[in-house]
Every structure is written in structure tokens, then in C-alpha cells.
Amino acid sequence: MSGPGYYLPDVPYIMYFSGDYGIHGTYWHNNFGVPMSHGCVNLSIPDAEWAYNFAVVGTVVNVHD
Numbered sequence: 001m002s003g004p005g006y007y008l009p010d011v012p013y014i015m016y017f018s019g020d021y022g023i024h025g026t027y028w029h030n031n032f033g034v035p036m037s038h039g040c041v042n043l044s045i046p047d048a049e050w051a052y053n054f055a056v057v058g059t060v061v062n063v064h065d
Contacts, residue, residue, distance in 0.1 A: 013048035017061040024048055 012025035021039040025048030029036055036042055041063060043051065 012045055013043075013052040015052060015055060017063070023051060023061070 008028060012027070014022045014024035016022040023041040023043060025045035026032075026036075026042035027045060029042070030044075032042065032044060
């Protein structure tokens with residue numbers, strides 16, 4: 001994403017699944033389970049680290065509400 005408020009440096013453990021949409025660690029909020037994004041999946045940093053180390057290229061990703 002781009003535009004005002006979308007420059008966040010050093011986003012940890014990002015794994016893109018469709019264009020600019022990804023699963024990544026989030027240090028700028030702690031409201032997991034509440035919509036806080038325009039398409040990315042925000043995880044706690046420890047959870048994102050686990051997913052990053054677990055997933056290999058080609059891992060199936062299903063994102064839903």
C-alpha cells in the first residue's frame with residue numbers, strides 16, 4: 001500500500017502472498033483480531049517469526065474474515 005500513513009520502516013518477517021499484500025510482524029499496534037489493515041495480515045512479531053521460519057515458497061495461504 002502507499003499513501004499517507006503507509007510508510008512503516010523495517011516491517012519484520014514479511015511474506016507476500018498477492019502483489020503488495022503480505023503476512024508480517026506488526027510493531028505499531030497490539031489490536032490483533034481487529035481489522036487494522038487494508039489487506040495485509042498483521043501478526044505479533046513472535047507469531048510472524050514462527051510463520052516465516054515455518055513456511056516455504058509455495059505454502060498455501062487462505063485469508064478470510
